[in-house]
Amino acid sequence: MDIAKVIVDVPVRSTDRPFDYSIPQPLRVWIEVGSRVAVPFGHRTVQGFVIALESGDVREIPGLKPIQEVLDLIPPLSPELIDLAEWMSQRYACRRISALQAMLPTALKGKAERFISLGDPVNDQAADHSADSIFLDEELFPMFPDTGREERDITDFISRSGGEVSMKQLTRTFPEAAESVKFMLRRGVLVESQTIKDKMGKKKLKAVNLAVGADSAREALSSFPARSARQKEVLSFLIEMEAMLPLPLKEVLAMLQVTAGTVKSLEEKGYIEISEIEVYRDPYRGRDFKPTEPLLLTEEQEVVYTRIARTVDELRHEVFLLHGVTGSGKTEIYLQSIQRCMDQGRQAVVLVPEISLTPQMVERFKGRFGSGVAVMHSRLSVGERYDEWRKIREGKATVAVGARSAIFAPFTNLGLIIVDEEHEGSYKQEENPKYHARDVAVRRAEQGDAVVILGSATPSLESYYAARTQSDIHFSPVLLEMPSRALGNELPKVQVVDMREELKEGNRSMFSRLLHSSLAARLTRGEQTVLLLNRRGFSTFVMCRSCGYVAGCPECDISLTYHSRSDNLRCHYCGHAEPSPKECPECASEHIRFFGTGTQRVEEELGKLFPGIRVIRMDVDTTTEKGSHEKLLGQFRDKKADVLLGTQMVAKGLDFPDVTLVGVITADSALNLPDFRAAEKTFQLLTQVAGRAGRHQLPGEVVVQSYTPEHYSIIHASGHDYTSFMLEELNHRRGLHYPPYCRLILVTLSHEQLPVLLRLSENYALNLQGKARQRRWYGSLDKQSSDALELLGPVASPMPRLKGRYRFQCIIKWRGSINAIGLAREIAEELEDSARDTGLQISIDVDPQMLM
Numbered sequence: 001m002d003i004a005k006v007i008v009d010v011p012v013r014s015t016d017r018p019f020d021y022s023i024p025q026p027l028r029v030w031i032e033v034g035s036r037v038a039v040p041f042g043h044r045t046v047q048g049f050v051i052a053l054e055s056g057d058v059r060e061i062p063g064l065k066p067i068q069e070v071l072d073l074i075p076p077l078s079p080e081l082i083d084l085a086e087w088m089s090q091r092y093a094c095r096r097i098s099a100l101q102a103m104l105p106t107a108l109k110g111k112a113e114r115f116i117s118l119g120d121p122v123n124d125q126a127a128d129h130s131a132d133s134i135f136l137d138e139e140l141f142p143m144f145p146d147t148g149r150e151e152r153d154i155t156d157f158i159s160r161s162g163g164e165v166s167m168k169q170l171t172r173t174f175p176e177a178a179e180s181v182k183f184m185l186r187r188g189v190l191v192e193s194q195t196i197k198d199k200m201g202k203k204k205l206k207a208v209n210l211a212v213g214a215d216s217a218r219e220a221l222s223s224f225p226a227r228s229a230r231q232k233e234v235l236s237f238l239i240e241m242e243a244m245l246p247l248p249l250k251e252v253l254a255m256l257q258v259t260a261g262t263v264k265s266l267e268e269k270g271y272i273e274i275s276e277i278e279v280y281r282d283p284y285r286g287r288d289f290k291p292t293e294p295l296l297l298t299e300e301q302e303v304v305y306t307r308i309a310r311t312v313d314e315l316r317h318e319v320f321l322l323h324g325v326t327g328s329g330k331t332e333i334y335l336q337s338i339q340r341c342m343d344q345g346r347q348a349v350v351l352v353p354e355i356s357l358t359p360q361m362v363e364r365f366k367g368r369f370g371s372g373v374a375v376m377h378s379r380l381s382v383g384e385r386y387d388e389w390r391k392i393r394e395g396k397a398t399v400a401v402g403a404r405s406a407i408f409a410p411f412t413n414l415g416l417i418i419v420d421e422e423h424e425g426s427y428k429q430e431e432n433p434k435y436h437a438r439d440v441a442v443r444r445a446e447q448g449d450a451v452v453i454l455g456s457a458t459p460s461l462e463s464y465y466a467a468r469t470q471s472d473i474h475f476s477p478v479l480l481e482m483p484s485r486a487l488g489n490e491l492p493k494v495q496v497v498d499m500r501e502e503l504k505e506g507n508r509s510m511f512s513r514l515l516h517s518s519l520a521a522r523l524t525r526g527e528q529t530v531l532l533l534n535r536r537g538f539s540t541f542v543m544c545r546s547c548g549y550v551a552g553c554p555e556c557d558i559s560l561t562y563h564s565r566s567d568n569l570r571c572h573y574c575g576h577a578e579p580s581p582k583e584c585p586e587c588a589s590e591h592i593r594f595f596g597t598g599t600q601r602v603e604e605e606l607g608k609l610f611p612g613i614r615v616i617r618m619d620v621d622t623t624t625e626k627g628s629h630e631k632l633l634g635q636f637r638d639k640k641a642d643v644l645l646g647t648q649m650v651a652k653g654l655d656f657p658d659v660t661l662v663g664v665i666t667a668d669s670a671l672n673l674p675d676f677r678a679a680e681k682t683f684q685l686l687t688q689v690a691g692r693a694g695r696h697q698l699p700g701e702v703v704v705q706s707y708t709p710e711h712y713s714i715i716h717a718s719g720h721d722y723t724s725f726m727l728e729e730l731n732h733r734r735g736l737h738y739p740p741y742c743r744l745i746l747v748t749l750s751h752e753q754l755p756v757l758l759r760l761s762e763n764y765a766l767n768l769q770g771k772a773r774q775r776r777w778y779g780s781l782d783k784q785s786s787d788a789l790e791l792l793g794p795v796a797s798p799m800p801r802l803k804g805r806y807r808f809q810c811i812i813k814w815r816g817s818i819n820a821i822g823l824a825r826e827i828a829e830e831l832e833d834s835a836r837d838t839g840l841q842i843s844i845d846v847d848p849q850m851l852m
Contacts, residue, residue, distance in 0.1 A: 002022060002023060002054070002055055002056050002057070002058050003020050003021070003022060003023065003053070003054045003055070003056050003058065003061075003064075004020070004021050004022075004023050004031060004035075004037070004050045004052075004053055004054075004067060005018035005019070005020060005050065005051050005052040005053070005054065006018060006019050006020075006021050006037060006039055006048040006049065006050055006051070006067075007019075007048060007049050007051055007096045007097055007100060008039065008041050008046050008047075008048040008097070009046050009047040009048060009049075009097055009101070010041060010046060010097070011095060011097055011098065013095070013829060013832070015097075016089075016095045016096055016097070017096075018051055018052065019039075019041075019048075020061065020064060021037075021039050021048075021064065021065055021066060021067045022058040022061075022064050022065070022066045022067070023053075023066070023067055024066050024067065027067060027070055030070045030073065031050060031053070031067065031070060032050065032053075032075050033050055033051065033052060033053060033075070033079045033082055034049070034050065034075035034076065034077035034078050034079055034081065034082055035049070035050045035070055035071075035072065035075040036048070036049055036050075036070075036071040036072050036075070036076055036077075036108070036110075037049070037050060037067045037068075037069065037070055037071060038067070038068045038069040038071060038112075038194075038195060038196040039065070039067055039068060040065050040068060044112055044194060045068060045112045045194035045195065045196065046112055046196075047071070047110050047111075047112070047196045049077065049082070049097075049100050050075075051082050051086075051096075068195075069195065069196070071110065071196055072108075074393065074394075076104060076108060076393070076410065077100065077103060077104075077410070078410060078412055080412075080444070080447050080448060081103055081408065081410070082100075083447065084099075084103075084408075084440070084443060084444055084447065085099035085100045085103065086099075087443055088102075088433055088435055088440065089433075090821070090822075091435075091439070091443075091821065091846065092433050092434050092435050092821075092844075092846050093821050093822075093824060093825040093828075093844040093846060094432055094433035094434070094435075095433075098432050098433045099433050099435075102405065102408065102429075102433055102435070103408035104408075105382075105385050105386045105389045106382050106385065106386075107382050107383065107385070107386035108386070110196040110197055111196070111197065112194045112195070112196055112197075113166060113167075113168075113194065113195060113196070113197040114166065114167035114192060114193070114194055115164050115165065115166055115167065115192070115193050115194070115195065116158065116164070116165055116166075116167055116170050116181070116185075116190050116191070116192055117158065117163055117164040117165075117190070117191050117193065118155060118158055118159060118163055118164075118189070118190065118191070119188045119189050119190055119191040150174070150177055150180050151180055151184060151189075153174070154170070154174060154177060154180065154181065154184070154190075155184075155189070155190075157170075157173060157174075158170075158190075167192075202278050202387075202390075203278065203279050203280070203281050203383060203387070204276045204277065204278050204279070205248050205249070205250070205276065205277065205279055206248070206249040206250075206274055206275070206276060206277075207246035207247060207248050207249060207274070207275060207276070207277040208238065208245070208246060208247055208248075208249050208252050208263060208272055208273075208274055209238075209245045209246035209247075209272065209273050209275065210238055210239070210242065210245060210271070210272055210273075211267075211270055211271055211272050211273040212270070212271060214239050214242050217235055217238070217239050217271060218239060220235070220271060221235060221236060228265075230258050230262045231262055231265055231266050233256060233258070234252070234256060234258055234262060234263060234266060234272075235266060235271055235272070237252070237255075237256060238252075238272060246275070246277055248277075248279070249263065249274060280387045280390070280391065281381070281383045281384045281386075281387045282384070282387070283375065283380050283381075283384045283388075284362070284366070284375070289363060289366040289367045289370075290367055291367055291368075291370070292364070292367040292368050294332075294335065294336055294339070294368075295329075295332050297329075297332065297333075297336070298329065298484075298486055300328070300482045300483070300484055301328075301329050301332065301333060301482065301486065303480075304322065304324075304333055304480045304482060305333055305336055305337065307320070307478075307480060308320060308333070308337050308340075308451065308453065308480075309336075309337065309340045311451050312337065312340050312341055312344070312415065312416060312451050313340070313344070315344075315415075315449055316449060316451075317445055317446050317448075317449045317450060317451070318451055318452070318478060319442055319445070319451075319452040319454065319475070319476070319477040319478065320451070320452065320453050320454065320477055320478050320479075320480050321422075321454045321456075321459055321463055321464065321467045321477040321478065321479050321480065322453055322454065322455040322456070322480050322482070323456065323457070323459050323464070323479065323480070323481045323482070323722075324455065324457060324481070324482030324483075325457050325482065325483055325484065325485060325491060325691070325720065326457045326485075326491070326687070326688065326690070326691020326692075326695070327485040327486060327487070327489070327491075327691060327695045328457075328482040328483075328484060328485055328486055329482070329485075329486030330420070330455045330482070331361075331364060331420075332486070333453075333455075334350065334418050334420070334453065334455070335364070335365070335368050337416060337418070337451075337453065338350075338368075338369070338399060338416060338418075339368075339369075341415040341416040341451075342369075342372075342398055342399075344415060345413065346413050346414065346415025346416070346450075347398045347399065347400075347411040347412075347413055347414050347415060347416075348398070348399050348400075348414070348415065348416040348417070348418065349399075349400045349406055349407060349409050349411070349414065349416075349417045349418070349441075350365065350399065350400070350401045350402075350406075350418045350420065351402065351403065351404060351406055351407060351417070351418065351419045351420060351427070351437055351441065352401065352402070352403065352420050352421070352653070353403070353404075353420070353421045353424035353426045353427060353652070353653075354403075354424070354426060354648075354649050354652065354653065355377050355378065355379050355403065355623075355629055355649075359629055359630035359633055359634075360633070360653065360654065360655065361401055361420075361653070362375055362401060365399060365401050369398070369399050371396075371397075372396075372397055372398045372399055373397060373399045373400075373401060374388040374389075374391045374392050374397035374399070374400045374401070374409070375388055375400075375401050375402060376388050376389065376400055376401070376402030376403070376405065376406040376409065377402045377403045377406075378403065378405075379626055379627070379629070380626075381626070388400075389409070389410065392409050392410050392411060393410040403426070404426070404427050404429060404435075404437035405437075407437045407440050407441050407444065413448075414444070414445070414448050414450050415448075415450050415451065416450060416451050416452075416453070417441045417444065417445050417450060417451070417452045417453070418452075418453045418455065419437065419438050419441055419452065419453070419454045419455065420455050420456075420653070421455070421456055421652055421653065421688075422438055422454035422455060422456045422459060422460065422463060423456045423458055423459055423460040423463070423684055424652075425681070425849040425850065428847075428848075428849040430850070432843075434843075434844075434845045434846065434848075436847060436849075438454065438463075439475065439847070442475055452477075454477060457687060457688065457691060457722075458683065458684040458687045458688060458722060459722075460680075461680060461726060461729060461730065461733070461739070461740055462739050462740045463475075463477060464479075464726060465730065465740040466740065467479040485695075487695075487696065487697075489694060489695075489696075489697075489699070490694075490699070491690075491691075491694075491700075491720045492662070492690055492691075492693040492694040492699070492700030492701055492702050493699075493700070493701055493702065494690055494702040494704060494717070494718040494719070494720070495514060495701070495702070495703055495704070495718075496667075496704045496706060496709045496714060496715075496718050497512040497514050497515065497703060497704065497705045497706070497709075498706065498707075498709045499512065499705050499706060499707050500707055509605070509609075510601075510602065510605055510665060511605070511609065511663075511665075512703065512705050514703055515663045515665075515703045515705065516609065518661050518663070518701060518703055519610065519643075519661065519663070520610070522642070522660060522661050523610060523613065523642055526658075527658050527659070527660045527661070527698065528636070528639070528641075528642060528643070528644070528656060528658045528659045528660070528661075529642065529643045529644070529659065529660075529661040529662070529663065530643075530644045530645075530646075530650055530654075530659055530661070530662045530663070530689065530692050530693070531602065531643055531644070531645045531646075531662075531663045531664075531665060532646065532647070532648075532650060532651055532662070532663070532664045532665065532685075532689045533598070533599050533602055533645070533646075533647065533665045533666060541559035541560070541561070541562075541594075542559075542560065542562050542569060542580070542581070542592060542593070542594055543592070543593060544584035544586065544587065544589055544591060544592045544593075545589070545591040545592070545593055546584060546587050546589035546591045547584060547586050547587040547589065549584050549585065549586040549587070549592075551569055551581065551585075553571035553573070553574065553576050554576065555571070555574050555576055555801070555802070555803050555804045556571055556573050556574050556576075556799065556801055556802045556803060557799060557800050557801040557802075558571065558573060558799060560576075560578070561598070562580060562594050562598075563600065563621065567579070567580050568580055569581075573799070573802055573803070574802065574803045599617055599619045599621075599645060599646065599647065600617070600621075602645055602665065603615050603617050603645055606643065606645070613642050613643060614640065614641040614642045614643070615641060615642070615643045615645055616632050616635060616636050616640075616641040616643070616644050616645065617645045617646065618632055618633075618644065618645070618646035618647070618649055618650055619646055619647045619649070620647070623649070629649075633654070636656065637656055639658065644659075648685065650689070650692070651685055651688045651689040651692070652688040652689070652691075654692055655692075655695055656692070656695075657695065657696035657697070657698070658698065659692055659693055659694075659695070659700070660693060660694060660698045660699065660700050660701060661693060661700070661701050661702075661703070662689055662690055662692050662693040662700070662701075662702045662703070663702075663703045663705070664686060664689060664702070664703070664704045664705060665705055666705065666706075667682070667686060667704045667705060667706040667714055668682065668706045668707055668708045668711065668714065670682050670685070671708060671711060671713070673852075674798045674851065674852070675850060675851050675852070676733070676736065676738045676851070677849070679711070679712070679713040679729055679732075680713070680729055682711075682713045682714070682717070683713040683714075683716060683717050683725050683729075686704060686713070686714065686717035686718075687717050687720065687722070689702075690702040690704075690717070690720070704717070704718060712725065712728050712729075713725060713729075716728070737781040737782075737790070737813055738813075739847075741781075741815070742781055742813045742814060742815045743813075743814055743815060743820070743846075743847060744811060744812065744813060744847060744848055745811070745812040745814070745820060745821065745824050745844060745845070745846050745847075745848075746809060746810075746811055746812075746844075746845040746848040746851060747764065747809060747810040747811075747812065747824055747828065747842065747843070747844055747845075748797060748807055748808070748809045748842070748843045748845070749761050749764060749794070749807070749808050749809070749810075749840065749841070749842050749843075750802075750805040750806060750807045750808075750840075750841045750843075751805060751806055751838065751839060751840050751841070752804060752805055752806070752839060753806070754806045756838055756840075757806050757807075757808055757840075758794075758808070760831060760835055760838070760840055761793075761794035761808040761810070762794060763831060764794065764810060764827055764828070764831050764842075765791060765793060765794050765810055767827045767830065767831070768791060768810070768812070768823065768824065768827045769791055771823060771826070771827065772789050772791075772823060775818075775823075777789045777814075777818045777820070777823075778790075778791075781813055781815065785816075786815065786816045786817075787815070787816030787817060787818050788814065788815055788816060788818075789812065789813070789814040789818060789820055789823075790812070790813040790814070791810060791811070791812055791813075792810065792811040792812075792813065793808070793809055793810035793811055794808045794809065794810050795808065795809065796808055796809075797809045797852070798851065798852045799852055805841070809851075811851070812824055821844075821846055824844055825844060828842045828844060
């Protein structure tokens with residue numbers, strides 16, 4: 001192949017296409033589809049990805065530039081992933097390079113770096129100088145005063161550094177020499193080059209090994225003089241540890257308490273050798289995972305497993321929706337299905353929605369499959385994520401467990417993809433590319449004839465409706481159900497407390513009398529409690545009781561949240577922070593108070609009501625440090641706390657045998673959000689958190705506190721009745737034409753000036769309606785036609801200003817086979833072209849999970 005088609009890492013619309021480059025003869029053996037390369041682009045060098053190879057006569061293509069460098073010996077992306085990126089670009093209206101970059105670990109998101117090296121002397125006078133140092137004297141620089149010495153210093157510095165230094169290093173060493181460097185570059189005394197440098201490389205360290213055979217080393221020990229006792233000790237140790245060599249030098253020095261000089265002396269005598277070795281950064285180094293054996297399946301589990309195993313054996317693509325109540329044993333189905341897949345020499349990916357679920361999942365999967373499990377999530381360091389990714393690419397792992405980006409694990413023979421808690425909104429990425437990991441999983445499995453298992457106790461309505469009706473041409477899973485708990489125990493009893501009645505009875509505490517007494521009973525019996533509050537911080541907002549002033553973010557139209565530990569107010573969207581006011585900024589009143597309830601405040605109140613109570617709080621503020629999730633959950637598992645208090649991260653996936661009480665402090669906090677999924681999300685959250693209670697031998701109890709206990713989502717959640725909720729919610733969705741009865745595209749336009757934004761938003765809507773009418777797509781979804789498109793808006797977004805920019809949105813509702821995504825993108829690109837100099841930004845979110 002002579003020509004490579006390359007997507008360059010220049011994220012603008014005009015470059016969102018493949019560019020042709022010639023392949024130099026020495027590189028042809030290395031370049032494949034999926035290779036990462038360095039290519040010239042304009043006057044710079046950029047990173048690119050080879051998406052296709054073609055034959056052709058490069059001499060017939062004028063201006064064709066050659067690829068400069070191959071950045072990886074093994075391509076980081078397979079042809080399958082290249083095809084998947086193209087599909088993502090079309091499905092989610094994103095640029096190809098955005099999709100390709102999403103598939104790589106951060107360590108490989110390289111940037112071009114400039115290097116300066118020594119060139120040829122510019123004339124005979126320079127050539128007469130010492131060959132050791134190419135320098136220029138004053139006569140060559142008549143326009144610069146006091147030059148010559150500086151140029152000599154620069155060239156000497158580069159020569160001592162091996163003939164090449166980075167531009168950063170040069171400017172750091174000679175901060176005042178910019179003009180001299182420029183002139184030397186123009187004269188050819190210095191030469192500039194560019195190369196792509198990754199953010200992170202392989203970890204290497206010095207290691208010790210025997211340079212002779214063990215028998216020869218033993219013979220040599222007898223000849224060591226008495227003064228070389230320490231050297232003898234080191235050599236004896238290495239002989240004993242021969243099977244584990246090479247050993248890191250640091251470990252040898254630490255274990256034997258010897259100096260580096262002692263080891264160096266042995267190297268000089270030829271008995272040992274010190275070299276650099278590559279080591280994997282293992283986030284679980286030193287951890288022992290208790291091995292587990294497959295469990296005997298219940299009758300329900302056996303039926304489900306047999307159906308999945310048959311499809312895995314047939315090497316046939318199929319999607320299963322596994323609807324099993326909390327505690328029904330879905331994880332054991334996952335584990336045995338993976339084993340079935342591995343028995344055929346194929347690999348598996350397991351997606352989990354929350355980082356907080358990963359520690360328990362890691363324990364279960366490493367306990368069953370050992371070192372063959374790679375873990376991929378954002379709380380690992382850049383280096384750890386890179387090495388876990390390399391374990392997969394190099395065939396050292398057969399199972400990948402992680403959050404949504406693990407769907408891009410570089411497996412080459414993928415046989416099974418599991419999406420646990422498939423209903424979770426965290427599977428949808430809110431930044432570009434705005435992909436949904438569940439849908440990407442289905443597409444990737446389709447490419448390789450793999451099986452997909454979507455597991456949940458509360459499946460998303462879209463998935464459940466598609467399984468029941470088989471009406472979605474792209475996504476129609478087979479429904480498998482497990483309505484009973486694996487251990488045969490009952491689902492916990494749920495009691496709903498009307499907090500309005502509590503107020504009437506004079507109880508102004510955040511805890512109802514029932515929850516208070518239930519907590520006290522657990523403390524007496526030594527059992528544990530999980531408390532859910534769907535907020536973080538101490539209080540939701542700060543308000544003046546005299547004039548009504550509410551502390552708001554200066555960059556966003558949202559109130560600031562009070563955090564007591566730092567005694568400041570923070571915006572949870574742009575990060576703005578300011579000290580907590582002691583008096584009202586508007587009227588100078590001292591009657592400024594905190595309103596609402598946050599996790600910090602609940603923790604403080606628990607301490608007042610139950611002196612000595614041990615509380616572990618899990619929210620965004622307490623889990624920022626690496627390993628914090630695992631540490632906190634480990635403490636709770638070891639019964640070092642009576643209460644686990646947290647936000648959504650404590651609502652799902654956790655399994656602790658001594659948790660017998662679950663309390664939901666504000667069940668209806670999400671019901672009033674401007675989102676058509678508010679009822680569904682509330683039902684899912686309540687059902688999931690209720691499932692944390694009574695999972696083993698001890699019976700469970702759930703107390704749900706609400707100001708709207710009559711809402712159907714709370715009523716059905718209290719009865720663990722998914723089917724009744726689903727039917728009632730579908731009835732609401734049908735009348736309003738919301739998913740699953742149509743699909744959505746959220747188009748958000750933002751600008752720093754409100755009048756400009758209003759005009760441009762109206763232009764977008766008019767242009768889209770006009771083109772949709774021309775193509776006979778535009779019409780009411782009330783009609784029976786299978787192809788239809790409606791437009792809502794433009795209107796101000798629910799959060800009308802964020803980070804100093806005003807925001808308007810349009811919602812496109814559509815169904816059928818029309819290319820609504822392509823139309824939304826086409827109109828956006830036309831508007832961006834016409835308003836290029838105005839600062840307009842347009843975001844397209846296909847199948848949005850949030851309309852905020």
